Amino acid sequence: MSTSAGITICGQHHLNDQLLFDANLCLPGGKWTCLLGRSGVGKSTILRLILGLETGGTFTGRITASDDAPLDNRISYMAQSDLLLPWLSVLDNICIGARLRGTAPDIARAQKLLARVGLCAHGHQKPNALSGGMRQRTALARTLYENRPIVFLDEPFSALDAGTRADMQELAAEVLHGRTVLLVTHDPAEAARLADQIVVMSASETRIWPTPNSPALRAINDPETLDCQARLLAYLRREHPT
Structure with missing residues (x-):
């Protein structure tokens, strides 16, 4: 596995001649950054x-890695x-990256991840036989299978019930440590619960929380975790802006 470099993005993104955001964001290497903000920001x-x-807009700025090396082939994305x-089975969907790269898939690793997301009995099934939550867990297993040093997760647990969500958070934190x-x-x-760094994003700024x-x-019931959660929610609802 190559180095888990940090990433800095600094610039503006315009959509239809309107400023969508003005961002100055640093992702520390080897850490979890959680990005929150209202829909559409x-x-x-x-x-x-x-x-x-493709984003449909225009970005003016810079995106750099802390080691100055290209980010190509270092990122997995969910x-x-x-x-x-x-048309592929659940197991084949998990291994699709390896097949597209022309390499032999590690079936044992894929099956282990399938078991870790609670789907070992469904590896032979096609996606249309799965519930939305099962499909999302398959996508998570596919992302973890890629074993990349930089990982982007876009609402990866949104379709899961509360208990399964907590389990998948713990799995992702374990597999993606470092x-x-x-x-x-x-x-x-x-x-x-998950973040080493929390960033709250609005159209005008990216604020470190x-x-x-x-x-x-x-822990889900840790008092400091609950306090952080409550104050974040209040801020996002604009009840207490500071």
């Missing part, structure tokens, strides 16, 4: 800009949509 666009994907190929992770979420509780003193992954 540009959180997913940040991910797509770093990945070099989008909001599961993007599973309907990686540079950018997690886009609307859930203050998720950010308070204080995290609990305890290291991530934090």
